Amino acid sequence: MPDQTPTPDSLQTFHSLAELHERLSALGAGPAHERRVYRAWMGKIKWEEAAESRRLRLPKAVAEALPGIRGALRNVAAIRSRHPGADPESERLLLTLADGQTIESVLLPRQGVCVSTQMGCAVGCVFCMTGRCGLIRQLSDIEIVAEAAIARELRPETKKVVFMGMGEPSHNLKNVMRAVEFLAQMGDFGQKNLVISSVGDERLFDALFASPVRPALAVSLHTTDDEKRRELLPRGARMAVPRIIERAESWARTTGYPVQYEWTLMHGVNDSFEEIDRLADLLQGKYAMVNFIPVNAVEDSPWVRPDRAQAVELVRRLRGRGVIATLRDSAAQDVDGGCGQLRARVLKSERGESK
Known part of the structure; x- marks a missing residue:
């Protein structure tokens, strides 16, 4: 079973799709980079693939923030x-x-x-x-x-x-x-x-x-x-x-x-x-x-x-x-x-x- 335990910091979450979009944009993500993150969240690609793909490299700031973004998304809802x-x-x-x-x-x-x-x-x-x-x-x-x-x-x-x-x-x-x-x-x-x-x-x-x-x-x-x-x-x-x-x-x-x-x-x-x-x-x-x-x-x-x-x-x-x-x-x-x-x-x- 996937680990669905929230991280200890209850503030480390997103409250809307717009807030998620704004966070990614502030890190320098373009539409294609955003879609890569969304596809990882929705289980269409692995998170590792989102970060390490040679076809479309994420901006450095996005790649470095990816673990935190993933954790914040897990805090939205957990089993x-x-x-x-x-x-x-x-x-x-x-x-x-x-x-x-x-x-x-x-x-x-x-x-x-x-x-x-x-x-x-x-x-x-x-x-x-x-x-x-x-x-x-x-x-x-x-x-x-x-x-x-x-x-x-x-x-x-x-x-x-x-x-x-x-x-x-x-x-x-x-x-x-x-x-x-x-x-x-x-x-x-x-x-x-x-x-x-x-x-x-x-x-x-x-x-x-x-x-x-x-x-x-x-x-x-x-x-x-x-x-x-x-x-x-x-x-x-x-x-x-x-x-x-x-x-x-x-x-x-x-x-x-x-x-x-x-x-x-x-x-x-x-x-x-x-x-x-x-x-x-x-x-x-x-x-x-x-x-x-x-x-x-x-x-x-x-x-x-x-x-x-x-x-x-x-x-x-x-x-x-x-x-x-x-x-x-x-x-x-x-x-x-x-x-x-x-x-x-x-x-x-x-x-x-x-x-």
């Missing part, structure tokens, strides 16, 4: 604990940030990583542990990128980043879009392999169309009923469902990537045939797919999963209407891996509370 799932390709990571706070990332099957964009979340989804803790603070652009860098260090083959961890990306829009642009342009991630998940926000759609990068889009929908959606997502369901689908469809046609509609299945809430038929009506002919995800078991929560036979039938019903649909589980379910659950469990243990 606190690792929690492998039953699936050998899934592993949840608890990360410590420079200020001592913690966030979660998940290594996913098929060479992916799920990253957090906020510490906590203000949307308050009633079925989500992250929503219970509220918003603690925004993650900086460099903290978001550091999650992908750690994934690359652990698994060099990582090629996909999904922004589906703790937080609502549209509520931290500038930092998320800067991170997406950096990962596409400096991290060698294909644009369609950068997937932003959102409850739906006009500002996010505006930012997507204004961006030089074309990431894929996932929408946390969960129901077709606007009133029910406001109950499930108390502070995140301002757009009406038809409007969300209209704007998402426009983005899908612009990028050529289908929209992924996320639907957390809850027994007696959104697993009826009537609801799924309404969803089919909205999505027929659209460039879209639906991912059904049985709800995570959260302590003291009234929300439970439908039985698997019912979930399978919902998939079959949508497919019968010509809408692509899948049934999947959240990664690392067997280690309390739902969003925010690992962080909550560790904090509870540290306070000496019983499970």
